[in-house]
Amino acid sequence: MHRIAVVGATGSGKTTLAKMLSERLGIPHVETDAIYWGKNWTPISIEIFRQRMDAATQGDRWVIDGNYSKVRDLVWGRADTLVWLDYPFWLVLWRLLGRTVPRVFSGEELWNGNRETLGAAFFSRDSLFAWLLQSYPRQKRTYPLIVQQLEYAHLEFIRLKSPAQANRWLLKLSSAPCEYGSSYDF
Numbered sequence: 001m002h003r004i005a006v007v008g009a010t011g012s013g014k015t016t017l018a019k020m021l022s023e024r025l026g027i028p029h030v031e032t033d034a035i036y037w038g039k040n041w042t043p044i045s046i047e048i049f050r051q052r053m054d055a056a057t058q059g060d061r062w063v064i065d066g067n068y069s070k071v072r073d074l075v076w077g078r079a080d081t082l083v084w085l086d087y088p089f090w091l092v093l094w095r096l097l098g099r100t101v102p103r104v105f106s107g108e109e110l111w112n113g114n115r116e117t118l119g120a121a122f123f124s125r126d127s128l129f130a131w132l133l134q135s136y137p138r139q140k141r142t143y144p145l146i147v148q149q150l151e152y153a154h155l156e157f158i159r160l161k162s163p164a165q166a167n168r169w170l171l172k173l174s175s176a177p178c179e180y181g182s183s184y185d186f
Contacts, residue, residue: 001025002027002067003057004019004062006065006066008086010067010092011100014066015031016066025061027063030062032066032071033066033110034111036049036068037114039114040113040114050071051068053075057074067139082155084159086112086140087160089136092132093132096128100116103121116178120159122131
């Protein structure tokens with residue numbers, strides 16, 4: 001495991017797990033949202049996004065979190081391991097709520113000066129909660145099919161179905177290379 005892509009529903013804990021992997025394995029962490037979102041929640045152009053993700057995935061060792069289909073070919077194509085946080089909907093919703101509310105009230109900066117606001121978080125059509133409702137069923141349906149495609153046959157596929165499984169998996173990791181089969185489902 002040298003080039004790891006961490007995917008999952010919004011709010012599932014992708015960034016948290018990716019940071020833990022980065023620290024445990026001593027490899028750089030790349031947060032895709034920090035690359036994609038410019039000031040005032042303005043997405044960068046697809047061309048620049050792909051250029052930056054191309055540069056981020058050139059190295060021999062990295063862990064990247066994010067689900068952006070616009071760069072899936074770069075990230076998944078260059079990754080050797082795909083970790084899918086496939087948690088139950090109610091848990092992801094609860095985690096998203098537990099993450100968003102404190103950020104709204106603290107005014108914590110996420111990336112590039114962006115902060116979550118009450119209106120955008122809960123009352124906007126671009127709300128992460130609306131996005132979760134749209135994207136969660138699609139990911140559940142499509143991820144198992146996508147990883148079976150020939151261009152991703154090289155990936156070690158690790159599907160974690162609960163935080164407890166993720167914690168057990170993390171405990172087993174060390175700085176030594178992992179030897180798993182082509183699919184590892186806790």
